[in-house]
Amino acid sequence: MNDDFDEDATDGEEFDVGPLEEELRRAAAILDPVPAALRQIAVEAFALHDLDARIAELTFDSVVDAIPVRGATGVPRMLTFRAGEVTVDVEVTGQELLGQVLPPQQALIEVLSGPQAGAPLTTDDMGRFTYDASPVGPFALRLRTDEGAIVTDWLTV
Numbered sequence: 001m002n003d004d005f006d007e008d009a010t011d012g013e014e015f016d017v018g019p020l021e022e023e024l025r026r027a028a029a030i031l032d033p034v035p036a037a038l039r040q041i042a043v044e045a046f047a048l049h050d051l052d053a054r055i056a057e058l059t060f061d062s063v064v065d066a067i068p069v070r071g072a073t074g075v076p077r078m079l080t081f082r083a084g085e086v087t088v089d090v091e092v093t094g095q096e097l098l099g100q101v102l103p104p105q106q107a108l109i110e111v112l113s114g115p116q117a118g119a120p121l122t123t124d125d126m127g128r129f130t131y132d133a134s135p136v137g138p139f140a141l142r143l144r145t146d147e148g149a150i151v152t153d154w155l156t157v
Contacts, residue, residue, distance in 0.1 A: 056086070061077070088101055097135060099131075100129070113137060
């Protein structure tokens with residue numbers, strides 16, 4: 001494209017993109033709106049965040065990292081999260097969510113999957129916990145230990 005043409009087209013004035021941007025936003029809202037459920041999940045995820053919480057990073061996901069076994073069906077999904085010295089191992093089945101906090105310690109755990117956290121769970125002496133339902137849609141775990149709060153990455157089952 002010729003630079004002289006650009007200058008001639010705008011007569012050396014700067015083009016205001018504000019009205020164009022607004023028109024494109026309106027068109028996108030009409031032609032490709034954000035699904036209401038996705039918008040609600042985003043609002044809920046933001047509302048449930050802890051500013052003082054450490055983020056537990058996903059370090060293992062059996063869907064991505066494990067070697068598949070031929071013919072295996074209904075295999076539980078294994079997840080490992082790490083925040084500093086704390087590791088959270090989670091097994092997600094079609095019926096429940098099982099987990100363990102390592103090193104073993106007392107923790108209050110909430111399964112976050114909507115506007116309200118699930119009923120708080122408490123770990124046993126070995127750091128194990130059970131959630132009697134499999135999360136539907138995006139979920140995260142919030143752990144409260146003596147050392148503070150830890151929140152896992154959000155995942156979709």
